Amino acid sequence: MRFFVPTDLRIGENIVRQSAASFAELGKRCLILTGAHSAKACGALDDLREVLRKQQIDFFVYDRVRQNPTVSMCLEAGLVAAQMHASFIVGVGGGSVLDAAKAAAVFAANPQIDESMLYDYMWTRAPLPIVCIGTTAGTGSEVTPVSVLTDSDGRKRSIRDDRLYPALSLGDARYIACVPQPFLSSCAVDAAAHCIESFFAVTATPISHLFAARGAQMLAQLLGKLDSVDAAQRESLYLASIYGGYAISVTGTAFPHAMGYYLTETHHIPHGTACSVFLPAFLRHCAAHDPQSVEAFAAQTQCSIPAWIALLQRATPDCPVRLTASQIEALRPRYVHNKGLSRTPGTFTPDDAVQIMTDLFAS
Numbered sequence: 470m471r472f473f474v475p476t477d478l479r480i481g482e483n484i485v486r487q488s489a490a491s492f493a494e495l496g497k498r499c500l501i502l503t504g505a506h507s508a509k510a511c512g513a514l515d516d517l518r519e520v521l522r523k524q525q526i527d528f529f530v531y532d533r534v535r536q537n538p539t540v541s542m543c544l545e546a547g548l549v550a551a552q553m554h555a556s557f558i559v560g561v562g563g564g565s566v567l568d569a570a571k572a573a574a575v576f577a578a579n580p581q582i583d584e585s586m587l588y589d590y591m592w593t594r595a596p597l598p599i600v601c602i603g604t605t606a607g608t609g610s611e612v613t614p615v616s617v618l619t620d621s622d623g624r625k626r627s628i629r630d631d632r633l634y635p636a637l638s639l640g641d642a643r644y645i646a647c648v649p650q651p652f653l654s655s656c657a658v659d660a661a662a663h664c665i666e667s668f669f670a671v672t673a674t675p676i677s678h679l680f681a682a683r684g685a686q687m688l689a690q691l692l693g694k695l696d697s698v699d700a701a702q703r704e705s706l707y708l709a710s711i712y713g714g715y716a717i718s719v720t721g722t723a724f725p726h727a728m729g730y731y732l733t734e735t736h737h738i739p740h741g742t743a744c745s746v747f748l749p750a751f752l753r754h755c756a757a758h759d760p761q762s763v764e765a766f767a768a769q770t771q772c773s774i775p776a777w778i779a780l781l782q783r784a785t786p787d788c789p790v791r792l793t794a795s796q797i798e799a800l801r802p803r804y805v806h807n808k809g810l811s812r813t814p815g816t817f818t819p820d821d822a823v824q825i826m827t828d829l830f831a832s
């Protein structure tokens with residue numbers, strides 16, 4: 470059993486301003502990765518700029534990160550960082566931005582590598598230090614060594630390496646107040662997916678169980694109240710997302726994430742929704758193959774499995790995807806030798822995956 474999460478994680482109101490000295494320790498020049506709007510609207514980017522100016526740290530803002538970031542975009546950002554001789558990278562935003570910051574940190578230190586070398590871990594130099602400032606509650610990327618990117622074939626593929634753990638992650642739940650409600654829900658069910666998949670994963674440990682169960686217990690209290698979230702609930706949502714991050718940093722995810730990627734790649738369903746639509750089937754599968762763990766999960770989260778399914782379905786908008794039988798059958802190769810499927814308890818075969826796709830999306 471191993472538990473290794475070397476990130477300096479700090480959570481609290483005004484935590485970015487309070488951490489000014491820690492930025493100075495990372496160097497005199499940095500590249501900031503962010504999206505087009507949210508980090509600006511929620512005040513996180515202004516907080517960061519003020520801190521960097523006071524610490525006399527030069528910076529450039531690369532604000533071209535979009536949902537489901539591509540490897541080529543991360544390479545572009547990494548080259549910008551290399552050209553400006555940045556000594557660290559800061560990601561300010563949701564999961565897409567934080568994951569992009571990790572990959573950009575690899576490219577900044579290794580500007581000669583291409584996409585295939587990135588995925589083959591042919592990095593001769595360690596990535597630049599990474600700072601994550603999360604502005605959503607869901608991804609957990611603040612405390613994971615994983616970056617999920619869209620490759621040149623349009624497929625979501627991850628890199629996972631201990632050197633991708635952020636050096637510093639700062640969470641201020643006030644930033645979440647600006648997240649529009651449908652996106653807040655999608656992020657919250659992403660966090661739930663992390664906790665639930667991790668709890669039942671065959672790779673789970675006693676330590677990952679603690680984080681997964683506590684995160685899921687908190688989310689069971691919150692998922693039914695996402696229409697109107699107050700400051701205390703935002704803090705709980707953020708903390709639950711971090712617990713989910715710790716859990717999957719140990720276990721990885723299971724079939725809902727593995728199967729959800731297709732819905733995002735091809736049908737542009739937001740990541741959290743794309744995963745959570747599979748969670749009821751995942752819970753039923755676990756109940757059939759690992760009833761003892763299901764009982765323990767219901768007890769530890771103080772929520773029965775039928776109540777969990779009702780909560781998840783209520784928090785997950787309709788997924789307007791309809792597929793023909795041949796379209797579903799064409800997905801079968803994705804399910805062969807798939808890591809996410811192999812972490813699912815019991816026997817979960819490509820036939821099972823095809824059946825679930827048919828049950829959910831057959832036209």
Ligand SMILES: [Fe+2]
Pocket residue numbers: 608659662663726740744
């Ligand atoms: Fe996720």
